[in-house]
Amino acid sequence: MGQTLAEKLLSAKVGRTVEAGELVVCPVDVCMAHDGNRPLVTDVFVRLGAERVFDPERIKFVFDHAPSSHIPLAAQVQRDMCTFAREQGIEVIEVGEGICHQVLPERGHVVPGDVVVGTDSHTTTLGAFHAFATGVGSTDLAVVMKTGRIWLKVPSSVRVILRGRLRAGVYAKDVALALLRALTANGATYKALEFDGPALAHLGVGERMTLANLAMEMGAKAALFPCDAVLTEWLRQRPTRRPWQVFTPDPDARYDRVVELDLDQLEPLVAAPHRPDNVHPLKAYAGLPVQVAIIGTCVNGRYEDLREAARILRGRRVAKGVRLYVTPASREVYRRCLAEGVIADLMEAGAVIGVPGCSGCTAASGFGLPAPGERVISSGNRNFKGRLGTPEAEVFLASPAAVATAALTGCITDPRTVLREEAMAR
Amino acid sequence: MRARGRAWVFGDDINTDYIISAARKQSVRDLSEAARYLMEDVRPGFGSLVRPGDLIVAGQNFGCGSSREAAPVVIKLAGVAGVVAASFARIFYRNAINVGLPLLEAAPEGIADGDEVEVDFAAGTVRNLTRGGVIHGRPLPAFMRRILMAGGLVEYFTRHGQYPDPMVEGEETP
Numbered sequence: 001m002g003q004t005l006a007e008k009l010l011s012a013k014v015g016r017t018v019e020a021g022e023l024v025v026c027p028v029d030v031c032m033a034h035d036g037n038r039p040l041v042t043d044v045f046v047r048l049g050a051e052r053v054f055d056p057e058r059i060k061f062v063f064d065h066a067p068s069s070h071i072p073l074a075a076q077v078q079r080d081m082c083t084f085a086r087e088q089g090i091e092v093i094e095v096g097e098g099i100c101h102q103v104l105p106e107r108g109h110v111v112p113g114d115v116v117v118g119t120d121s122h123t124t125t126l127g128a129f130h131a132f133a134t135g136v137g138s139t140d141l142a143v144v145m146k147t148g149r150i151w152l153k154v155p156s157s158v159r160v161i162l163r164g165r166l167r168a169g170v171y172a173k174d175v176a177l178a179l180l181r182a183l184t185a186n187g188a189t190y191k192a193l194e195f196d197g198p199a200l201a202h203l204g205v206g207e208r209m210t211l212a213n214l215a216m217e218m219g220a221k222a223a224l225f226p227c228d229a230v231l232t233e234w235l236r237q238r239p240t241r242r243p244w245q246v247f248t249p250d251p252d253a254r255y256d257r258v259v260e261l262d263l264d265q266l267e268p269l270v271a272a273p274h275r276p277d278n279v280h281p282l283k284a285y286a287g288l289p290v291q292v293a294i295i296g297t298c299v300n301g302r303y304e305d306l307r308e309a310a311r312i313l314r315g316r317r318v319a320k321g322v323r324l325y326v327t328p329a330s331r332e333v334y335r336r337c338l339a340e341g342v343i344a345d346l347m348e349a350g351a352v353i354g355v356p357g358c359s360g361c362t363a364a365s366g367f368g369l370p371a372p373g374e375r376v377i378s379s380g381n382r383n384f385k386g387r388l389g390t391p392e393a394e395v396f397l398a399s400p401a402a403v404a405t406a407a408l409t410g411c412i413t414d415p416r417t418v419l420r421e422e423a424m425a426r
Numbered sequence: 427m428r429a430r431g432r433a434w435v436f437g438d439d440i441n442t443d444y445i446i447s448a449a450r451k452q453s454v455r456d457l458s459e460a461a462r463y464l465m466e467d468v469r470p471g472f473g474s475l476v477r478p479g480d481l482i483v484a485g486q487n488f489g490c491g492s493s494r495e496a497a498p499v500v501i502k503l504a505g506v507a508g509v510v511a512a513s514f515a516r517i518f519y520r521n522a523i524n525v526g527l528p529l530l531e532a533a534p535e536g537i538a539d540g541d542e543v544e545v546d547f548a549a550g551t552v553r554n555l556t557r558g559g560v561i562h563g564r565p566l567p568a569f570m571r572r573i574l575m576a577g578g579l580v581e582y583f584t585r586h587g588q589y590p591d592p593m594v595e596g597e598e599t600p
């Protein structure tokens with residue numbers, strides 16, 4: 001019987017042939033803890049009676065959930081994690097450096113073939129790097145910090161075949177929303193999504209990160225992309241710190257389900273309140289006023305995302321009565337956006353620029369919170385009721401270009417209308 | 427591994443923000459303080475209504491959303507004896523086992539708010555004592571039961587110094 005990509009990768013790690021459904025104790029290559037979770041992972045580590053971590057090189061602490069340490073407890077938690085990290089020799093990626101899923105690969109901490117666990121549910125994002133990456137809680141992570149291993153059920157897989165090419169004004173976020181509509185919020189629960197198909201040749205690493213990130217909203221345990229020329233080229237330009245391993249699924253591998261999407265056929269989409277899988281064509285909501293617009297978070301705070309937003313807003317002003325909040329996903333993204341004038345364009349248009357980190361994703365980040373009764377359009381990944389601090393706000397999810405367009409017009413608007421004007425003016 | 431108590435019935439897709447919001451979780455370090463905010467956005471006042479020994483009963487995809495372990499911890503700290511749901515989101519599911527909150531995957535048909543139910547987590551059954559009838563669910567694998575019986579993964583590790591062997595079928599003595 002052939003193996004899926006997930007089965008092959010985990011078999012290599014565990015050291016014997018494993019198949020979907022089996023429970024295994026699996027070695028971990030990288031583990032990441034951020035400042036957002038309670039109980040705090042370091043507190044659980046102490047409760048374990050553990051003294052030393054298994055390998056400080058393979059553990060990273062990232063301060064991204066409270067990127068501006070906006071309340072005394074957030075500052076205290078970060079300070080305590082710093083103290084622990086210093087004692088153990090663990091690298092701390094400090095406030096302002098960016099979101100975990102962005103910073104780890106930028107710095108070469110994740111390589112193809114890795115098993116990665118992180119205390120963030122969207123750790124699936126790292127599947128763009130051909131890693132089996134999954135989110136866990138504090139207790140799991142504390143035990144991994146002690147032993148270097150984790151208990152896992154080997155997931156079965158859903159194969160996602162992408163064909164065609166995205167048209168202007170349609171983005172990876174729309175592909176992810178289309179997949180969410182097809183699979184629903186629990187269509188991939190306990191499963192790995194394995195992406196494949198001719199469209200991958202046209203999907204950059206950043207776009208793959210968007211897809212792997214949103215896979216979590218379908219319930220997925222991991223989202224795996226192949227290690228192809230696009231990824232290899234990306235890695236060649238970074239400091240990759242370890243040798244990597246490439247896996248290919250067998251042609252006769254067994255999948256739970258196969259989903260095919262033709263990117264040519266996609267149009268701009270939105271997730272309407274209060275569920276990420278409540279997906280509809282954007283035009284169904286065109287004209288609906290918004291008061292808060294958020295571009296950033298671990299889904300869509302990359303250079304390409306901010307560049308698209310700036311393209312729409314350049315030389316124009318955000319509509320009166322709308323607040324536009326923008327956050328680069330990392331310092332590296334911020335620097336590039338500064339150098340290329342993207343930040344200047346956004347600021348001139350009236351955007352508020354936030355500290356790189358999770359800003360604008362939950363109320364706990366202390367950035368971009370709506371007032372009760374306001375309507376938000378965000379490039380984030382969750383629109384749960386109350387997530388931004390008040391249950392009386394509505395949150396729509398869309399691509400960064402759609403968010404920028406809404407900020408410009410004051411209501412939900414097809415980004416292609418503005419992009420068309422911009423193309424004609426050029 | 428049995429519990430008997432009042433059922434509180436919730437629908438599908440109860441996410442971790444509903445269980446305990448990001449803002450509440452972030453602003454307290456000692457989670458026993460957060461227990462009174464349990465489910466505040468979907469059922470205001472729930473934290474003060476729920477009594478020790480009660481059970482949460484829900485539909486599909488219970489615990490979807492964040493990796494926050496605070497969600498099962500706060501349910502446990504509120505005194506809830508366990509959760510029965512048609513399905514669970516995976517991080518919540520493993521977090522619950524790791525922190526010692528009993529779970530049962532079973533379609534909770536016919537159970538209404540306030541019904542007295544008896545759940546046998548090891549056998550995978552829910553008996554409705556108010557209306558009669560038994561629901562059969564999927565009992566937890568032995569590996570997970572051993573962690574649960576020990577009280578959670580920290581307790582298991584402090585006792586055994588390692589994970590249970592997934593290849594060995596066995597029960598933990600409570």
